[in-house]
Amino acid sequence: MPFFTISKTILRSLFGRPATLMYPAVPREYVEGSRGHIEIAVESCSFCSLCQRKCPTEALSVDRETKIWKIDRLRCIACNFCAEACPKKCLSMATGYSPAVTSPGETEEHHA
Amino acid sequence: MIESQDFRETTPERLIGEVQGMRDAGYRLVQIGATRTEGFEINYSFDRNLEFVNFKIRLADNTEAIPSISGVYWSAFLYENELHDLFGLNIKNIHIDYQGHFYRVARPAAFAEKPPPPKIKRAVKPTAGTEVKET
């Protein structure tokens, strides 16, 4: 039938539940394994700077002397390459996006 | 399955004849692409029912004149303008010649510059948080 072809879909939407989330009243739930942001357990970090060398976007910087691990969240592409390379397995990929920053190039520091 | 790679050599003089032969045999023009080697290489790729054929031209430098094949395959003008803008190749009689305005590039013929020699040591990467000067 060449008319009213979409009416079935429309009726289903009309009586069904909304397809979108009532954000922010209902927070978004991330599936397990979603690549959101990199987290570090800085106590177990050995500051070997392997992650810094592996990072394809040069978002990480590791200072062995002062024991500071830095990440530029705007540069990070959440590719998980550093977490795969980490010999101490202190880097991990977590779900959810990292919070906004106020200026580009602002780094997040983690001290041992 | 590994697809067979058929590379055939040709010269700028013989090019139009070879391409016309491919057109008459019912091949589709797949792509034209150049490579910066010691000189330049241009590859013309054709396909007919998944049978893939390449013609390769070797040039000493990018001032040598190459005839345009846009008279045979009309669609070649896009590839040829691209070659002119990125590699500075001198392609004659393109059907629609953009005169170097096909791509808006910061520097003309940037792809014609030789790649830097392979470094043995990995270059020092800028660390996060430091300013990087754009050159």
Added chain:
Amino acid sequence: MRTIIPFGPQHPVLPEPIHLDLVVEDETVVDVIPSIGFIHRGLEKLVEKKDFQEFVYVAERICGICSFIHGMTYCHGVEQLMKIEVPPRAHYLRTVWSELSRIHSHLLWLGLIADAFGFESLFMHSWRLREKVLDIIEATTGGRVIFGSCKIGGVRRDIENGTLREIAAKLRDYAVEYKDLGNVFLNDLTVKRRLCGVGVLSGPDALGLGSVGPMLRASGVAQDMRLLKYAAYGGIDFAPVTAEEGDSYARCAVRIGEIFQSVEIIRQCSEKIPGGAIEIKVTGLPEGEFYARTEQPRGEVIYYIKANGTKNLERLRVRTPTFANIPPMLKIMTGCQLADVPVLVLTIDPCISCTER
């Protein structure tokens, strides 16, 4: 009287910038001159600075929609050069992800074309269905459009056999809704009035102008790079979806047919997938030259890889499907009505940033 009307680079139907100079006589377009190059990024040149293993990330970011297939084609090319035997399970997983990205790309296109001919609610329903596919992709790879799951020598993540069968079952349920959606595109009177007989491209013209993908198949040429049997396509039973008319309606029908075909391929993969490792350790460096060809949602993509035995490739050339489809687009636009221009631009499924790389 002839008038030249500039179309783009900013236009409501264009997600990405392309500029067309339309030479118009009354309401009829008599000539079109394209102009691209607004977003040339020089990614091919970057290969001289990036390690060939790291470059997978760059290859994936050439395009935001067919990103996985870009990465896979690059990996396929390098693997062939290095003579790496990828484990069969990785091949099957790559096939599943390629088909998932084909479904989401075609649903995206259906939404865009609905928007171009002014059927706003159809656009929203197409994208609502696409979102469910993106959820499957996010659950299996971790990313919505940039999968990041392909690497040289295999894949990064495994999908368990049970999960894979669940995905196939889920897609079978979604296929019911795809069918309702396809019914609107293929049978609705108003939609047909906008698509039927608009932008006819004959089979010989399509071949002569070098068009690829659904554009070529809608003109009756059954050419599909998946028949080259890369990844696991050798073990899958499928035939290219074709149509004869060569008009916008045929191109729409081919893409809708391919959505169902992809659902079917994923079902076959979920049954046939072998066990075993998902990656193999890569040693050595690539050397030689190779043309890798695969089928993206938009058509055939070509990666020319030339390596000289160092960790940086000597040359990487990417010929994306949209680049090949621009000449046929110009051909179908000459002689069309001015009001049909947005629809015709969209029927090639333009992806301009991947065209310019």
